Ligand SMILES: Nc1ncnc2c1ncn2[C@@H]1O[C@H](COP(=O)(O)OP(=O)(O)OP(=O)(O)O)[C@@H](O)[C@H]1O
């Protein structure tokens with residue numbers, strides 16, 4: 660090889676290194692429990708896969724084993740096997756329906772939830788190995804914030820924040836934004852309002868939330884969308900099949916399909932509307948700005 664060719668090869672490999680595919684890391688959070696994070700994440704992952712995305716889902720709700728129950732799968736290993744036995748991330752990567760790659764959270768281990776610092780380091784080191792392997796890494800977390808989930812949210816590219824339109828769920832979601840924003844002002848949130856009776860209800864609830872965050876935290880968040888309250892979701896939970904697969908024509912599934920398209924295309928988020936802000940602003944201001 661002459662000098663010119665060697666130079667060209669070096670340039671090529673530099674440019675390949677620069678374009679090395681990075682994974683988009685997205686965490687799913689909520690303030691209140693039971694608002695639909697785990698069901699959302701599985702069906703969202705499946706709809707993104709349908710669009711050609713390579714997705715890995717991680718169940719960080721350690722000890723509560725929600726994702727495998729919702730998929731009807733029995734994982735051989737889970738996150739704690741990786742962390743406590745220093746297994747590699749590749750050995751705990753499992754496959755669910757449609758080949759969905761996931762790492763289980765493990766069940767019945769609530770007492771081990773608080774990891775030691777070196778265990779958290781190991782977890783994050785292994786997680787980094789997934790970079791470039793998947794287009795998207797979706798991390799499910801339990802309700803509220805634990806040390807682990809907080810670190811994941813702060814390290815992620817963006818946080819999808821789920822709430823229902825109920826004031827209690829919205830107030831708890833607001834606390835999550837407030838805490839994470841105080842630690843990382845550049846953190847990016849995409850709000851999903853789940854279980855709405857009409858799309859308009861979702862937009863109104865989302866708008867109230869967006870304005871409250873703007874007003875009290877001087878922060879912009881995006882309203883990503885609203886998902887209807889749909890009996891198919893509970894039916895699918897009972898069947899232990901993600902609703903997107905069990906009932907692909909259900910309103911919730913069709914909505915997820917649209918959300919996945921919007922997520923990939925980075926299309927305009929839902930515009931906010933002013934919908935009776937006063938009550939919510941009063942609640943938030945009473946609870947959080949004293
Ligand atoms: N769009 C929806 N329509 C109707 N029911 C829903 C919807 N989303 C969630 N649910 C109901 O809420 C229940 C709880 O959902 P899920 O387990 O996904 O919540 P979660 O936020 O992950 O809970 P946790 O905080 O305990 O992890 C589901 O079993 C289902 O019955």
Ligand SMILES: [Mg+2]
Nearest residue numbers: 696697720725
């Ligand atoms: Mg869950």
